[in-house]
Amino acid sequence: MPYIERYNRTLREEFINNNVALIENEEEFNRLLVDYLVYYNSKRAHLSLNLKTSLQIMFQIYKMSYMYLTNTFINYIKNAKIQ
Secondary structure (H helix, E strand, O other), X not given: OHHHHHHHXXXXXXXXXXXXXXXXXXXXXXXXXXXXXHHHHHXXXXXXXXXXXXXXXXXXXXXXXXXXXXXXXXXXXXXXXXX
């Protein structure tokens, strides 16, 4: 389970620690968390994935169609230069 532990650490270091003041405002915190998670999976390069994004790997390995994505992801993908 080293991957989930690494994910939890990254989430804490890159998002939660920078938004602790918003924890009281659940709606705003959750909105920003969704934005971060979209970024994390669609734009952020991961060392363990040879500097590719999670979405790039899903399209490459699992031959996913862009049709599976929600409108939220589609807006990010247009700018992510996924190959």
